[in-house]
Amino acid sequence: MNFHRIAKLFSKLPMDWNKGWAGLSLVTGAALFFFSSCEEIGPIIDLTGTFNADTTYVTTQVDTPQIKNVLLEEFTGVRCVNCPKGHVLIDNLKNQYGSRFIAVSAHSEFQAEPYDGDQDLRTPQADSLEKLLGPIIVKPSGAVDRKKFPGDSLLVFTSKWTTYVAQQMTLTTPVNIYLEVNYNNGSRMLDATVTLHYTSEDTLESRFTVMLLEDEIITAQLGNSGIDSNYVQKRVLRKMLPSVTGIPLTITRERGRVIVKSFNFILPTHWNAENLRVVAFVHRTQGNTEALQVVEAEVQ
Amino acid sequence: MRYWFLSLVLVLDGLGVIAQGSFFGGLQVNTNFYVRDSAIGAYGPHYDNLKSSTDGWLNLDYTNDKYLFDLGMRLDMFNHSNLHTPGVPYSDVGIGNFYVRKRGEKYRVTGGYFYDQFGSGIVFRAYEDRTLGIDNAILGIHLEAEPVQKLKIKAFTGVQKNRLSLFKPILIGLNAEYDFSIGKKVRFTPGISVVNRTLDEATMDFIVSNIETYDPKGRFVPKYNVYLFGGYNTLTIGNFSWYAEAAGKTTEAIASTVRADSLVNRSGYILYSTMNYAISRFGAALQFKRTENFPFRVSLLRGPAAFEGVINFIPPVTRQNALRLPARYNATVQELEELAYSGDINFSPIAKKLTINFSYAESRDFENELKFREAFGNVELKFKKEWKGNVGLQFIQYDQFFYQRDKFGDYRLVNAIAPFAQVTWKVSKKHSLAFDAQAQFTDEDFGSWLYGSIEYNIAPWFSLAASDMYNYSPNPESPVSDKIHYYQFFTSFTYQQHVLTLAYSRQVAGIVCTGGVCRYEPAFSGVKLTLNSTF
Numbered sequence: 001m002n003f004h005r006i007a008k009l010f011s012k013l014p015m016d017w018n019k020g021w022a023g024l025s026l027v028t029g030a031a032l033f034f035f036s037s038c039e040e041i042g043p044i045i046d047l048t049g050t051f052n053a054d055t056t057y058v059t060t061q062v063d064t065p066q067i068k069n070v071l072l073e074e075f076t077g078v079r080c081v082n083c084p085k086g087h088v089l090i091d092n093l094k095n096q097y098g099s100r101f102i103a104v105s106a107h108s109e110f111q112a113e114p115y116d117g118d119q120d121l122r123t124p125q126a127d128s129l130e131k132l133l134g135p136i137i138v139k140p141s142g143a144v145d146r147k148k149f150p151g152d153s154l155l156v157f158t159s160k161w162t163t164y165v166a167q168q169m170t171l172t173t174p175v176n177i178y179l180e181v182n183y184n185n186g187s188r189m190l191d192a193t194v195t196l197h198y199t200s201e202d203t204l205e206s207r208f209t210v211m212l213l214e215d216e217i218i219t220a221q222l223g224n225s226g227i228d229s230n231y232v233q234k235r236v237l238r239k240m241l242p243s244v245t246g247i248p249l250t251i252t253r254e255r256g257r258v259i260v261k262s263f264n265f266i267l268p269t270h271w272n273a274e275n276l277r278v279v280a281f282v283h284r285t286q287g288n289t290e291a292l293q294v295v296e297a298e299v300q
Numbered sequence: 301m302r303y304w305f306l307s308l309v310l311v312l313d314g315l316g317v318i319a320q321g322s323f324f325g326g327l328q329v330n331t332n333f334y335v336r337d338s339a340i341g342a343y344g345p346h347y348d349n350l351k352s353s354t355d356g357w358l359n360l361d362y363t364n365d366k367y368l369f370d371l372g373m374r375l376d377m378f379n380h381s382n383l384h385t386p387g388v389p390y391s392d393v394g395i396g397n398f399y400v401r402k403r404g405e406k407y408r409v410t411g412g413y414f415y416d417q418f419g420s421g422i423v424f425r426a427y428e429d430r431t432l433g434i435d436n437a438i439l440g441i442h443l444e445a446e447p448v449q450k451l452k453i454k455a456f457t458g459v460q461k462n463r464l465s466l467f468k469p470i471l472i473g474l475n476a477e478y479d480f481s482i483g484k485k486v487r488f489t490p491g492i493s494v495v496n497r498t499l500d501e502a503t504m505d506f507i508v509s510n511i512e513t514y515d516p517k518g519r520f521v522p523k524y525n526v527y528l529f530g531g532y533n534t535l536t537i538g539n540f541s542w543y544a545e546a547a548g549k550t551t552e553a554i555a556s557t558v559r560a561d562s563l564v565n566r567s568g569y570i571l572y573s574t575m576n577y578a579i580s581r582f583g584a585a586l587q588f589k590r591t592e593n594f595p596f597r598v599s600l601l602r603g604p605a606a607f608e609g610v611i612n613f614i615p616p617v618t619r620q621n622a623l624r625l626p627a628r629y630n631a632t633v634q635e636l637e638e639l640a641y642s643g644d645i646n647f648s649p650i651a652k653k654l655t656i657n658f659s660y661a662e663s664r665d666f667e668n669e670l671k672f673r674e675a676f677g678n679v680e681l682k683f684k685k686e687w688k689g690n691v692g693l694q695f696i697q698y699d700q701f702f703y704q705r706d707k708f709g710d711y712r713l714v715n716a717i718a719p720f721a722q723v724t725w726k727v728s729k730k731h732s733l734a735f736d737a738q739a740q741f742t743d744e745d746f747g748s749w750l751y752g753s754i755e756y757n758i759a760p761w762f763s764l765a766a767s768d769m770y771n772y773s774p775n776p777e778s779p780v781s782d783k784i785h786y787y788q789f790f791t792s793f794t795y796q797q798h799v800l801t802l803a804y805s806r807q808v809a810g811i812v813c814t815g816g817v818c819r820y821e822p823a824f825s826g827v828k829l830t831l832n833s834t835f
Contacts, residue, residue: 045508047516
């Protein structure tokens with residue numbers, strides 16, 4: 001059948017019928033065109049889950065083991081009435097232990113909706129972190145060295161923080177972490193190089209995670225005496241690199257093993273580089289999720 | 301944007317255009333007062349300290365037939381609301397809806413919030429159901445046109461409403477429907493639809509964060525865009541009609557069946573069909589649906605309520621029961637996998653005096669495991685002018701853990717038989733009495749029930765009712781193992797277009813459904829006051 005015969009056949013159809021089908025075909029064509037644009041460039045995602053160190057080797061000159069530091073990952077929110085009490089407790093622990101105590105304040109969804117005009121401290125990664133360590137029952141609560149203490153969940157209330165932090169301070173670590181941070185003010189590119197140096201063999205499954213925290217963010221905060229509109233938020237979790245669960249250390253970690261891995265990240269313009277810190281820590285994964293060592297460094 | 305809308309109204313008023321049209325509107329206020337009753341599980345913040353909640357909607361609309369345009373605005377108010385996520389108070393107030401619409405002979409364009417659906421709604425449906433707290437309006441631009449007679453084209457783009465804020469992902473949709481006949485008895489109404497949703501960065505960040513927690517074999521590169529395509533047709537031949545719809549969905553990250561927080565990269569489809577045949581005194585209907593991986597949501601960062609952020613509507617094929625005890629078990633529509641079918645017949649051996657109905661419905665998963673089965677039959681009687689009756693029996697099998705993620709004992713299916721009888725006595729032209737007696741016999745869930753109600757009506761302005769639902773044989777493993785009465789006293793007053801209702805109610809926890817969209821509602825104890833007005 002040629003085009004002439006098809007046209008002749010269509011010309012015999014009632015006019016409305018003909019135009020209607022033409023219109024429907026046109027829309028179908030538009031819909032197919034819609035589909036033809038399906039190809040897209042997806043997000044950057046780690047599909048392998050395997051570890052590729054920038055550099056790794058085993059040295060005979062093994063460093064002296066670092067003193068173990070302690071990590072507290074706290075879940076907080078600007079609309080959480082009791083959270084300022086948790087912040088005060090963290091400040092007290094920081095005063096007591098100095099650089100050996102590193103705290104992170106994750107503003108996950110619950111009770112963290114920003115007040116009008118304030119920047120939103122919530123992040124999807126804070127929610128994912130809550131899922132990873134939770135479930136959360138009440139805010140403030142937090143994980144001390146991601147350790148599940150007997151009789152408690154991973155996330156514990158403020159009443160347990162002081163005791164558990166003190167307990168963890170007495171432990172030793174098989175891995176030293178060295179953190180070097182460089183920042184380019186013009187490009188806002190942050191480079192963080194993490195060096196893991198094993199001072200004793202570690203055979204259990206573990207990962208390492210990098211976090212960016214920001215201090216001195218002014219927002220409104222609900223407290224026992226109402227809303228404080230000039231509250232200074234500290235150690236706010238901004239970003240986890242490369243992801244919430246961290247990088248699996250899938251190579252052997254004998255005594256003297258050195259692993260070097262770099263990360264880079266362009267800082268969003270509303271983050272103040274002068275108030276940013278980088279935190280790196282090594283932690284277990286299966287069952288026992290305990291952090292082995294944690295260190296921090298300022299961006300500027 | 302709301303300020304632009306108000307400015308437009310002021311300008312039109314200044315030009316004297318507003319005076320050439322007419323205003324109309326409506327007010328709906330639902331207030332609950334909570335009375336703590338821990339015996340039935342009615343406790344929580346509403347009962348402990350908030351003590352009351354109010355949901356209110358006030359809309360004012362304007363239509364001008366001279367210049368062919370419409371305007372409208374609605375105030376939404378939620379004070380300690382228990383509507384969207386029962387048990388979790390929500391408070392906010394603001395402009396919940398506004399629109400400007402221009403009409404022509406062959407087109408209609410709307411800017412602002414709009415509701416619409418393509419076909420049966422499988423590919424796209426924006427709608428409001430206040431009983432379930434659903435308001436999936438789209439804020440954007442919506443065009444309807446009929447460029448050729450009987451060819452209707454609809455197109456839209458916008459973002460979905462998220463209570464009193466907005467979701468960020470962008471939606472675009474296109475639909476065309478044509479209507480033509482062959483001869484006098486055969487009529488076709490074919491249509492096609494396509495809808496695209498593009499995720500925002502925050503949602504994608506959340507998805508990536510989740511995926512990177514999985515073992516490598518479970519990881520994938522998620523898509524920003526998902527496309528849905530649907531084709532449908534209604535064929536009518538005399539007394540017979542057949543609706544068939546097929547829809548497909550491109551690959552995107554969806555929550556898997558294995559774990560609700562575990563994402564998988566899947567495409568999906570739906571096949572849906574209904575057939576109806578009706579002649580004098582006889583009618584029959586068949587429905588079929590097969591669903592695979594067809595959740596379509598604005599964002600995985602949607603609100604806490606299960607149906608917030610839903611863009612489409614998958615029609616149910618099971619019966620929607622209205623009677624108190626037969627309505628206790630409903631087959632919630634499944635988005636991930638469902639094979640469901642149903643059949644209904646009705647016939648009237650004596651016209652207008654005796655009607656017999658029978659229906660059967662099943663829902664299964666892809667392993668052919670039964671999730672829901674209902675056999676329902678009833679006889680409707682009318683004798684003299686004063687008496688009407690309705691007697692029937694329902695048999696239900698219901699996989700409680702599958703639908704409710706909870707069960708009270710070592711069973712998979714709830715097996716329940718529910719007989720019922722209703723009588724209405726028209727005492728005089730305006731006065732009537734209605735009696736309702738129901739029972740439900742089961743060893744599972746909360747156990748067996750008796751229900752009775754009496755209702756007195758003075759048409760058209762007054763109604764008074766009392767009912768009791770009695771858990772006379774409770775399942776000892778259920779959270780409420782005592783023999784408890786759930787009574788209700790209800791009254792309503794109607795004056796012109798205004799209806800005021802007042803009820804004292806003790807309500808058992810259970811699944812509440814509207815049109816196949818269901819949710820779990822905890823027990824309620826207290827007073828419900830509602831006002832519905834149009835003006």
